[in-house]
Amino acid sequence: MAAETDDNKKTFYRKPSPTLWTTSSLVIIFAVWCGLLPILAASGHLLNSQSFECGNSNEEASRLKKESLLVYLWSGLCLLSCILLLLEIWIRKSFFSVLLGAICVLFVIMILSFTKTWKEETLEIQAFKQRYLALIPLTDIPGNKQTNLNDTNCSILNNVYRWQAEFKCCGLEGYQDWGSMIPDSCLCEGEDNSSGCVGVGNSLVHEKPCLPTVLSLVGKRSSTFWIVMIVWITIIGAPVAIFLLALVVSFSLCSYWSVWKYKMSGGQEIVPVVFIRKDNNNQTEEENRKDGEAKESRRDEDVVVEVEDVEDVEDGTSVEGEGQEAAEEHWDENVITMIPLSELRRLQDELDTPPVQHQAQCLCIFSRKPKNFYTVMIEEGSPLLPSGAVLADANKPSECLWAEGHHVFSVEHIVWPRESKPQGTPPL
Incomplete structure (x- = not known):
């Protein structure tokens, strides 16, 4: 366990x-x-x-x-x-x-x-x-002075009085808002015309309006x-x-790539193909029988190894698990080859084992119609093998994917399906 x-x-x-x-x-x-x-x-x-x-x-x-x-x-x-x-x-x-x-x-x-x-x-x-x-023109009410912020009985005009005293300004848009009745909070005390004050009658008042200053502070808070x-x-x-x-x-590049490949193939449809290396079958019946016995022997040995792995996992190691991780982390070059449809038909006519058609689902967020691809068993060095084609090993999974526009198809699990592994019987 x-x-x-x-x-x-x-x-x-x-x-x-x-x-x-x-x-x-x-x-x-x-x-x-x-x-x-x-x-x-x-x-x-x-x-x-x-x-x-x-x-x-x-x-x-x-x-x-x-x-x-x-x-x-x-x-x-x-x-x-x-x-x-x-x-x-x-x-x-x-x-x-x-x-x-x-x-x-x-x-x-x-x-x-x-x-x-x-x-x-x-x-x-x-x-x-x-x-x-909406308060303009402002009207000074005698005895109506600036109040504290915590005063709940204040009026909206009290805020104007307080702004004028705190920010040294006068009126909302200018001292003209008060007309001739300018309140004491607008007066400049101990200042002259050079400090932002202007003369109104016999008094100096702050020239700066209050509302732009307050709105700026309201926006910045x-x-x-x-x-x-x-x-x-x-x-x-x-x-x-x-x-x-x-x-x-990637969609743009893949689209240009698809158009370029289409033109390079003479305007023919391009299909994805996985070429799998075919073993030489020119053996005698006796050699085939010996090969079969050797495979059965190796299969039995594999079962024994798995049983031993189950026995030796007490030290926290698993040979099989490490092998799986190593296999998952190791990938060869991409073995998908794109060929013209006419080339695929020629392979179908001339090969003893014709191409096998499969369907792959797009690795997309939204499902898309499955795309056909083909696997071809062919001998290495065969004149039917297209130039530049990569031969895959039937017993060694490799990277196997292609893209059409922004749609990506990965078919490793189809070309090399994971078979159920024999389970050993733990010792009593």
Whole structure:
């Protein structure tokens, strides 16, 4: 049982490598980033709660709530994507299509929520501006002075008085907003014309208007938050953009390659073929019988070896598992050969063993109609073997794939199907 468990672990998880560890470290760092930002938002270090109006501003509370929800939404979705990505990195069974789809959905959700929140805050700033412009012309009310921000009984005009005293400005668009009744908060105390003051009657007042200054500060109070959000969405969007760009480039290159091959073949249809080296069958009946006995003997020896492997797994090693990993990591050159359809028909007419037709499914996110390919058993050095063709070994799996446009077909499992291996009987 222990041997089976170790063997299952080896076949379930990928073999550790520097590349896997580096990729995992980057994903973990990003996951820490996603977990840290909600903490900063909840503690008030990420969101700016500065207010420019006295009393309890509903707009301010609404803004902080929307920004907090945006951080919490993105953090939850990104942490889930990090878990899926770590599973894709370490587990042999790939679910790349699911992961890619999840990241694309995450990116779309981030874009939509980012745009919605940005638009709502922009509209709120515009409403803030229009609310104060509606006060023009301003009327000074005796005894109506600037108040503290925490004063819940203040009026909207109290905010203007406070801005004038705090930012050394006068009026919303200029001191002319007050007409001839300029309040004391507009007066320059101990200053002259060279310090931004102008003479109005017998007094010096601040020339700078208040509303542009306040609107600038209102727009900047969330600048840190939006910078963090833009960096965040760039981290997610950059890989997606690179992948889509690579997909478009590969599609274009493959399309040009297909057209070029079509022209080079004289305008004929091109078909994928796997040429498999055929053993020499010019042997006597006695030699064939001996070969059969030798194969049976080797098969029996293989069974004995597997039984011994089961016995020796107590030390945590498995010869069979290591052999599988070595076989999976070793690949020869691609053995797919693209030939004109007329050449395939000639092989069908002249070879003793005609080409065998198979069907391959595209390695695509969305399913596509299966594509035909052919396997041909042919002797090495045969005059029927096309020039440049790669001969594959019938007993040695090799890389075997081709692309048509952006559609990729991989057929190793069809050319070299995995046979059920004989199971040894453990000793009693």
